[in-house]
Amino acid sequence: MPEQPTSPAPERTVALRRRSDFNNWISATGGVLAVCALFSFALLVWMDFAKGDKNPYLGILTYIVAPGFLIAGLAMVFGGAWAQHRWAVKHAGAAADKWRLDFTSPAQRRRLVAFAIGALGFVMLSAFGSYQTFHYSESNQFCGQVCHTAMNPEWVTYKRGVHARVDCVQCHVGSGAQWFIKAKLNGTHQLIAYTLDNYNRPIDTPLKNLRPAQDICEKCHWPEKFAGNVEMTFDHFLSDKKNTPYTARMLLHVNKSQPGHPSGGIHWHVNENERVEYFATDAKRQVIPWMRVTNRKDGTNRVFRTDDFKGEPPADKIRVMDCMDCHNRPAHMFPTANDAVERAIFAGTLTNKLPNIKRVAVQAMSQKEITKDAEAPQKIADFLRSKYNEPDHAPELAGAIAEVQKVFAATIFAERKADWRVYPNNIGHKDWPGCFRCHDDKHKTAQGQKVRSSDCNSCHTILAQGKGNELELLNAKGMDFKHPSGELDAELSCADCHNGGIQK
Numbered sequence: 001m002p003e004q005p006t007s008p009a010p011e012r013t014v015a016l017r018r019r020s021d022f023n024n025w026i027s028a029t030g031g032v033l034a035v036c037a038l039f040s041f042a043l044l045v046w047m048d049f050a051k052g053d054k055n056p057y058l059g060i061l062t063y064i065v066a067p068g069f070l071i072a073g074l075a076m077v078f079g080g081a082w083a084q085h086r087w088a089v090k091h092a093g094a095a096a097d098k099w100r101l102d103f104t105s106p107a108q109r110r111r112l113v114a115f116a117i118g119a120l121g122f123v124m125l126s127a128f129g130s131y132q133t134f135h136y137s138e139s140n141q142f143c144g145q146v147c148h149t150a151m152n153p154e155w156v157t158y159k160r161g162v163h164a165r166v167d168c169v170q171c172h173v174g175s176g177a178q179w180f181i182k183a184k185l186n187g188t189h190q191l192i193a194y195t196l197d198n199y200n201r202p203i204d205t206p207l208k209n210l211r212p213a214q215d216i217c218e219k220c221h222w223p224e225k226f227a228g229n230v231e232m233t234f235d236h237f238l239s240d241k242k243n244t245p246y247t248a249r250m251l252l253h254v255n256k257s258q259p260g261h262p263s264g265g266i267h268w269h270v271n272e273n274e275r276v277e278y279f280a281t282d283a284k285r286q287v288i289p290w291m292r293v294t295n296r297k298d299g300t301n302r303v304f305r306t307d308d309f310k311g312e313p314p315a316d317k318i319r320v321m322d323c324m325d326c327h328n329r330p331a332h333m334f335p336t337a338n339d340a341v342e343r344a345i346f347a348g349t350l351t352n353k354l355p356n357i358k359r360v361a362v363q364a365m366s367q368k369e370i371t372k373d374a375e376a377p378q379k380i381a382d383f384l385r386s387k388y389n390e391p392d393h394a395p396e397l398a399g400a401i402a403e404v405q406k407v408f409a410a411t412i413f414a415e416r417k418a419d420w421r422v423y424p425n426n427i428g429h430k431d432w433p434g435c436f437r438c439h440d441d442k443h444k445t446a447q448g449q450k451v452r453s454s455d456c457n458s459c460h461t462i463l464a465q466g467k468g469n470e471l472e473l474l475n476a477k478g479m480d481f482k483h484p485s486g487e488l489d490a491e492l493s494c495a496d497c498h499n500g501g502i503q504k
């Protein structure tokens with residue numbers, strides 16, 4: 001039999017099949033990175049939904065950083081494949097591959113084991129890292145100190161306030177799905193602004209995206225347990241040579257309600273039967289020409305307006321009054337220079353032995369020339385030295401300078417342009433318009449009816465006033481206010497003269 005010609009030996013398909021372009025070290029590393037990022041992302045989203053919805057900064061990590069790594073990982077996967085492909089085309093026929101993963105080579109196998117262990121460690125680290133970052137970004141330290149220069153005024157004022165143990169996020173973010181996205185976007189925006197150093201100085205208030213007061217404040221203070229009267233004592237020192245003390249003790253009628261009677265008193269504005277709305281013409285809500293009281297049950301309402309204000313306010317600018325319209329500085333109270341100095345004298349940390357120290361200290365603090373925090377100590381020292389240059393002032397002077405510098409640092413934040421002048425406190429009426437924005441006898445209904453409670457005894461009664469022995473004479477019926485600098489012109493509002501610095 002003639003020999004059958006042998007067919008050519010079949011090709012060794014195993015060796016010659018073109019392997020996938022994805023089979024290379026770059027793509028493999030990218031793959032691990034992408035898996036880790038995806039894993040972190042899933043974990044963060046879960047934490048964010050489960051308990052983190054009060055934390056805006058977590059959003060940056062979750063929705064920007066983790067996806068960023070995911071994209072980078074995927075880019076490496078495809079980039080590696082592309083490079084491998086290019087290489088293969090260019091070097092067709094040459095010794096196969098450049099970055100190829102080859103399980104048959106013992107050297108590569110060893111490397112692969114090391115790679116796998118490393119990858120596993122990386123996955124675990126990224127999980128741990130995400131978890132730690134989550135906790136860190138929730139902390140007050142992060143909110144108040146990492147953004148140090150930006151948040152220093154808020155941090156300092158917060159630490160000395162009654163709410164110093166309430167976390168920043170409890171007021172600023174709170175919980176609830178509705179605020180979730182809002183807070184995330186806002187937090188991201190803030191961090192970017194901080195990084196680029198282009199945030200506003202001062203930071204604008206009122207904050208547009210603060211949660212409704214009811215959701216924040218009423219978690220801890222609910223209207224049913226509001227106090228009846230609250231006694232408050234205001235200690236002052238006059239701007240005279242002797243720094244004469246002047247004190248007013250008064251009873252604030254926060255809640256005058258009797259069981260079974262309609263709510264009355266200062267907290268009437270947030271009672272459940274009526275709704276108070278108002279329109280402010282300025283961004284700081286200091287000028288209020290229009291307001292409306294609506295009975296929630298029968299829908300009847302009364303509109304009060306000033307004579308100057310004609311027409312109707314735009315519907316989207318009408319605000320329903322809530323806790324924050326009076327308590328707008330619950331955590332970051334910026335005292336006036338006047339009050340801060342008086343408090344230091346009252347506490348004994350600032351001497352009252354120097355003549356006129358009250359006035360001089362306030363002037364030293366509010367010099368226009370101080371534009372940076374760093375230059376304040378020197379300017380304050382120079383100012384005080386120029387005023388007290390006699391030998392008998394010397395023993396008290398050094399201490400006074402140090403104290404005024406300290407008071408300044410906690411009151412005026414030149415670098416951030418943050419102090420009482422830009423952050424009005426609406427709770428009273430002495431240094432800012434406050435209650436007198438509405439209770440000024442100038443708002444009337446169409447029938448000419450004025451706002452109730454605009455005389456001096458409707459919101460509070462003065463129990464005692466003056467100094468020394470005068471304060472021992474309490475008067476439960478309340479006494480007329482004796483203004484320390486004499487009779488007051490009824491046409492003038494307190495804040496027309498009292499501006500927190502030296503009285504005009």
Ligand code: HEC
Pocket residue numbers: 140143144151154155158163166167168169170171172203204205206207208210324327328329330331332423
């Ligand atoms: C008890 C509630 C509460 C707590 C706690 C709180 N804040 Fe505030 N914060 C407010 C209110 C209310 C405002 C002012 C809102 C307005 O005027 O619109 C405000 C305003 C701010 C502002 C805007 C600038 C300003 O001074 O008005 C910043 C920034 C701020 N807070 C940061 C923080 C930081 C950081 C912390 C934690 C260290 C913190 N807050 C804790 C309630 C709170």
Ligand code: HEC
Pocket residue numbers: 162163166170171213216217218219220221323324327330
């Ligand atoms: C997490 C709980 C909590 C939240 C939220 C909270 N507070 Fe308070 N608040 C407290 C506690 C506790 C005190 C009492 C502190 C003390 O007696 O020293 C207090 C005290 C006060 C006082 C009395 C101040 C004083 O000088 O004695 C006012 C006013 C007040 N809070 C208003 C608010 C307002 C407005 C909000 C919403 C922005 C708010 N609080 C949110 C816990 C809270």
Ligand code: HEC
Pocket residue numbers: 236237238239240246338430483484485488489492493494495496497498503504
């Ligand atoms: C015409 C301007 C003017 C008006 C209006 C005015 N004051 Fe005064 N007030 C002064 C002067 C001046 C002093 C004395 C300043 C000093 O000794 O530090 C003073 C002192 C005081 C003091 C004690 C000192 C201090 O540091 O605060 C109190 C409290 C006070 N006024 C409350 C009021 C109240 C409340 C009103 C509104 C009902 C009011 N004042 C309206 C000018 C005014």
Ligand code: HEC
Pocket residue numbers: 256263264265266268269276277278288291292293304321325326426427428434435436437438439450451452453458459
């Ligand atoms: C946005 C305007 C507005 C502001 C700001 C405001 N009030 Fe009023 N207030 C009203 C209106 C409107 C009434 C109801 C007047 C009426 O029915 O004649 C009222 C009524 C009252 C009453 C009488 C409640 C009762 O027993 O019937 C008191 C007390 C009172 N306010 C105190 C204050 C104090 C204190 C402040 C500042 C911390 C303040 N108000 C700030 C608008 C305001």
Ligand code: HEC
Pocket residue numbers: 213214217218221222223226227230232252254266267269270321322323324325326327427
């Ligand atoms: C019309 C202005 C006004 C509104 C609105 C208002 N408050 Fe007040 N609140 C006051 C005044 C004034 C005081 C007396 C203390 C002071 O002057 O600082 C006071 C006192 C308090 C106190 C301290 C009571 C005590 O026993 O020491 C708390 C807590 C409080 N308010 C919480 C709230 C909460 C929560 C809301 C919103 C539901 C609210 N307030 C709405 C004006 C207001």
Ligand code: HEC
Pocket residue numbers: 232234235248252427428429430435436439453454455456457458459460481
């Ligand atoms: C609409 C309510 C309301 C009316 C009307 C009102 N006050 Fe007040 N007043 C307050 C509140 C609220 C405070 C407390 C502010 C705080 O917590 O710091 C206050 C504080 C004061 C203080 C102490 C301020 C300080 O810093 O020493 C004096 C003095 C005072 N009032 C006098 C008057 C006089 C005088 C009148 C009449 C012209 C008057 N008040 C009318 C609500 C009112």
